[in-house]
Amino acid sequence: MVLDGKRILLVIAGGIAAYKCLELIRRLRERGAFVRCVMTRAAAEFVTPLSVAALSEDKVYGDLFSLTDEHEMGHIRLSREADLVVVAPATAHILARMAGGLADDLATTLLLATDKRVLVAPAMNVRMWEHAATAANVATLAARGILFVGPREGPMACGEFGPGRMAEPADILAAIEGTLADDGALAGLRALVTSGPTVEPIDPVRFIANRSSGRQGHAIAAALARRGAATTLVTGPTALADPPGVTVVRVETAREMLAAALAALPASVAVCSAAVADWRPAEAAAQKLKKNDAGKAPRIALAENPDILATLAGAGNRRPALVVGFAAETENVVENATAKRARKGCDWILANDVSPATGTFGGAVNTIHWITASGVEAWPRMSKEAVAERLAERIAAALAAKGGRP
């Protein structure tokens, strides 16, 4: 049911497991999916484009420089007109090219150009899979949100035994169905996410801010939007690109962020991941403060900023059904975060250790304790994109249980 009418773009790379793709294509077609295939030059050494074309009931694409193909269907359109991109088998070579951002044939060019989710099924010799270079490439790709199915452990065509066998077509099919089912899990609902730092002016040229990159909040907005939620991202200044399919509202100060967040209601879920400045200069000087006589540094009086998370959690009948906050702590992470959950009146807190040694602030990875009314769950150290995916899954499940409406 999930696959009916869905468009799968299948990239077949050159590995012995390419023959299993024929079975995968057949099963996808049986379930009503449209399958468009792109083969690397090496893939055509393992399975014939003719078999792939016959089973997919479509033309097979292979050459970036074919003027006819580019005319009929440019590589950008090819990558965008899919609901999901699947790479199977994914060889060590194509994983390396993906990780490096190379675009030297049609397959890698569309993988670089796509704005869709990408699921890869690695297949290679066990030593190649375990090589530090492949491990680093896989980690890079996973951190970017690329999804993996397999590899499995077992006897290999090369005679060795271990992890590296491509997942069976049935497993790849299940992973595709799971990913696509997930995609619509928040359809029809509205989500609000705050992200980034706030910037509080001292005078027209100076400000108080913090080191938040916005990476976690932007990834959460992207993950919610991908699941079909109409998502508003209220963000302080960051260097990040707007996540696809998200309404982005740019603000500078905490007070602007609060106003924009309230304006985005009603929403079924609000996730406050912004690093809001706790204080702002009580009065921003209208003109640039001048250096006075030596030794006379100005004193800046501070005023407390509004708490956006607590305001949303206490918004009465406008309160989102699910209000989620973060707690950046440097010590007693779980205890402090548990107390914060109660104090702010939110449903969940994602607690993370931001002591400098962890590299969390501004970095790519996060270690989360997920704190709810029913207890604490420790998540393994993972990329901020992976945290966003897991959180979005939990949000979808919780809203489904609540009926989802604010």
Ligand code: C5P
């Ligand atoms: O109190 P503390 O800053 O540690 O709380 C962190 C959580 O509260 C985060 O979810 C953050 O986005 C939110 N917050 C807020 N407005 C503030 C301060 C924090 O929304 N003024």
